Amino acid sequence: MMSRFIVFDVETPNRYNDRMSAIGITVIEEGRITDSFFSYVNPETSFDYFNIQLTGIDEGTVADAPTFSQLWKSIEPLLSSGILAAHNAPFDMGVLKKCLRDYEIDWKSEVPYCCTVQMGRRLLPGIRHGLDDMCSYYRIDLDHHKADSDARAAAEIMLRYMEAGVEIESFVKQYKLKDEPGPDALICPRCGKELILRTARKGFNAGNRFYGCSGYPKCRYVKNL
Numbered sequence: 404m405m406s407r408f409i410v411f412d413v414e415t416p417n418r419y420n421d422r423m424s425a426i427g428i429t430v431i432e433e434g435r436i437t438d439s440f441f442s443y444v445n446p447e448t449s450f451d452y453f454n455i456q457l458t459g460i461d462e463g464t465v466a467d468a469p470t471f472s473q474l475w476k477s478i479e480p481l482l483s484s485g486i487l488a489a490h491n492a493p494f495d496m497g498v499l500k501k502c503l504r505d506y507e508i509d510w511k512s513e514v515p516y517c518c519t520v521q522m523g524r525r526l527l528p529g530i531r532h533g534l535d536d537m538c539s540y541y542r543i544d545l546d547h548h549k550a551d552s553d554a555r556a557a558a559e560i561m562l563r564y565m566e567a568g569v570e571i572e573s574f575v576k577q578y579k580l581k582d583e584p585g586p587d588a589l590i591c592p593r594c595g596k597e598l599i600l601r602t603a604r605k606g607f608n609a610g611n612r613f614y615g616c617s618g619y620p621k622c623r624y625v626k627n628l
Contacts, residue, residue, distance in 0.1 A: 407485030412553035422446035427550030443468035492518035
């Protein structure tokens with residue numbers, strides 16, 4: 404019996420890659436695409452010029468879009484319904500993990516996932532495995548850096564691998580969404596959560612490093628280096 408794969412792609416508003424500005428989801432079931440989802444996301448943070456030029460998304464685009472917390476109730480059933488997958492999955496999984504952490508959403512400690520880049524490197528060594536490269540190789544339509552198009556393209560690539568006889572399940576790993584504080588972790592004296600090393604993004608202290616509570620925005624405790 405074939406597994407159900409939830410192929411997703413996220414776009415981000417700035418260099419920190421800890422918020423989403425858009426998410427696209429394509430579902431593969433029984434070896435075919437059966438469902439899809441797309442939404443802009445209000446990241447409640449600033450946009451970098453580079454990201455705006457790359458994705459075409461700016462503050463105006465997401466002004467009326469749901470925040471990640473508001474969107475979660477819509478996407479959680481989809482994300483929970485199968486094995487997560489993405490092209491260069493560690494990036495997308497990392498953004499998802501940080502959004503769950505920062506919005507204090509209690510989901511799962513770890514989830515099964517797989518990466519179409521890792522599959523491609525095994526199946527087709529010696530060629531480039533960027534999403535645009537693979538879409539050119541397989542003649543798949545792509546509007547690059549648009550989350551819905553990228554998710555659909557990654558799903559189409561996975562289907563090509565299935566058709567080639569790749570056992571996708573052999574590439575499935577577990578991604579840890581919750582990190583337990585280590586013995587040397589700094590703990591917030593206000594709420595007891597772990598302090599995380601962050602970088603100030605704007606204002607007079609922009610670029611400075613500091614420790615901020617992982618319970619932000621509910622807890623705004625900071626400790627300067």
